[in-house]
Amino acid sequence: MGFFRDQFANVVEWQEFRDDMIFYKWNNDEIKKGSKLIIRPGQDAIFLNNGKIEGVFREDGEYDIVSEIVPFLSTLKGFKFGFNSGMRVEVLFVNTKEFTVKWGTKSAINIPAPGMPGGMPIRANGTFNFKVDDYVALIDQIAGVKDRYLVDDVKIRITSVLDQLLMKWITQEGKDMFNLQANASDISRGIQEDLDMQMIKSGITITGFNVMSFNYPKEIQDMITKNASYGMVGNMDKYQQISITDGMASGKMSGSGITSDMVEMMMGMNVANKMMNNINPPSQNQSQPAPNQNTEPAPNGNGQQRPNFCPNCGAKTGQANFCSNCGQKLV
Incomplete structure (x- = not known):
C-alpha cells in the first residue's frame, strides 16, 4: 500500500478557508493525473510555477486538472502525466471580496494648536476598506514568501503609518482644531489617497477610508461644549436661564424648596412680561410726561x-x- 499511496489523485482546494484570510497557498503534494480543482464563490485560483503565474481561474466550480486546467497553463500546457510522475506547481487561492476593518489610534496624537506648546492630544477611530487588485504585485511582494495572509497583517501595516497621515491631514491650512469633525470628509479622502499609494505596491488597493470621530481630552471637550452652548443661546441672560432650568431638572437645586419656588416664580414672571411686551408693544406715539413737567398746583x-x-x-x-x-x- 505504501508504494501506491503517492499515486492517488488529490483534490486541490482552499483547505483552511477563513473569512479574514486574504490568500492561501496550496503546495502540499504533486498534482497527480485525475486530480480535481475546486474553486468556491469569492475565490480565484492562480497556478504558479517557480514563482511565475501560469494561469488564473476565476469561475467557481469543480474542474479536472488534466483536461480542463493544464491546456490553459502558459508553459505547462504540454505536460505529460505518467504513472509515477506528477506536476509540481503551487496553487494560490485569493479571497476576492472587499474587506472592512475597524481602526483606532493606539495613543493620543499631539496636534499643534495655538496656545498649547505641547500640542493638543487627539484620538480618532473609524473604518477602512481594501481588496486585492494586482495579483502580480501581490505575489512579488507578499505571496512569494508567505503561505497565507490575514486581514490583521494588512491592519498592522496601515495602523503603523496612520498617526503620521492623521497629523499631515489634520494640520492642513484652514482646519479648525476644535471642530475637526466638520473636516472629517476631507481628512478621510486625503488619508485614503496616501494609503492607496503605499498599499498598491503590494497588490492591495484601499477602496475606502472613514474617520468616524475625533476624541479630545475631557477638559478640551468640556470647553468646546460650553462654547457651543454660548453660541447657540446668544447671550448671557438666556444662558443663565437655561443653566437654572438644567439645574432644576437634574435635581441640583432641590436642597431648598423656597429657593426653588422663588426661581420658578421669577422665571415665570420674566417669561410673562416678555410675552406681554410682544403682544402689546409700547406705542411710539404714546404721550409721556415731560421729564421737567411742573405738577405743582397753579398759582392764583x-x-x-x-x-x-x-x-x-x-x-x-x-x-x-x-x-x-x-x-x-x-x-
Missing part, C-alpha cells in the same frame, strides 16, 4: 400758591379763592 392771579387742601377744614380745594366747605380764604 396774584402770584401766590393755592393749596390743594383747605388749611381750616381739610376739604379738597378747587380753583376758587375761598373754601367751598367752611369759607376759609385760601390765598
Whole structure:
C-alpha cells in the first residue's frame, strides 16, 4: 500500500478557508493525473510555477486538472502525466471580496494648536476598506514568501503609518482644531489617497477610508461644549436661564424648596412680561410726561400758591379763592 499511496489523485482546494484570510497557498503534494480543482464563490485560483503565474481561474466550480486546467497553463500546457510522475506547481487561492476593518489610534496624537506648546492630544477611530487588485504585485511582494495572509497583517501595516497621515491631514491650512469633525470628509479622502499609494505596491488597493470621530481630552471637550452652548443661546441672560432650568431638572437645586419656588416664580414672571411686551408693544406715539413737567398746583392771579387742601377744614380745594366747605380764604 505504501508504494501506491503517492499515486492517488488529490483534490486541490482552499483547505483552511477563513473569512479574514486574504490568500492561501496550496503546495502540499504533486498534482497527480485525475486530480480535481475546486474553486468556491469569492475565490480565484492562480497556478504558479517557480514563482511565475501560469494561469488564473476565476469561475467557481469543480474542474479536472488534466483536461480542463493544464491546456490553459502558459508553459505547462504540454505536460505529460505518467504513472509515477506528477506536476509540481503551487496553487494560490485569493479571497476576492472587499474587506472592512475597524481602526483606532493606539495613543493620543499631539496636534499643534495655538496656545498649547505641547500640542493638543487627539484620538480618532473609524473604518477602512481594501481588496486585492494586482495579483502580480501581490505575489512579488507578499505571496512569494508567505503561505497565507490575514486581514490583521494588512491592519498592522496601515495602523503603523496612520498617526503620521492623521497629523499631515489634520494640520492642513484652514482646519479648525476644535471642530475637526466638520473636516472629517476631507481628512478621510486625503488619508485614503496616501494609503492607496503605499498599499498598491503590494497588490492591495484601499477602496475606502472613514474617520468616524475625533476624541479630545475631557477638559478640551468640556470647553468646546460650553462654547457651543454660548453660541447657540446668544447671550448671557438666556444662558443663565437655561443653566437654572438644567439645574432644576437634574435635581441640583432641590436642597431648598423656597429657593426653588422663588426661581420658578421669577422665571415665570420674566417669561410673562416678555410675552406681554410682544403682544402689546409700547406705542411710539404714546404721550409721556415731560421729564421737567411742573405738577405743582397753579398759582392764583396774584402770584401766590393755592393749596390743594383747605388749611381750616381739610376739604379738597378747587380753583376758587375761598373754601367751598367752611369759607376759609385760601390765598
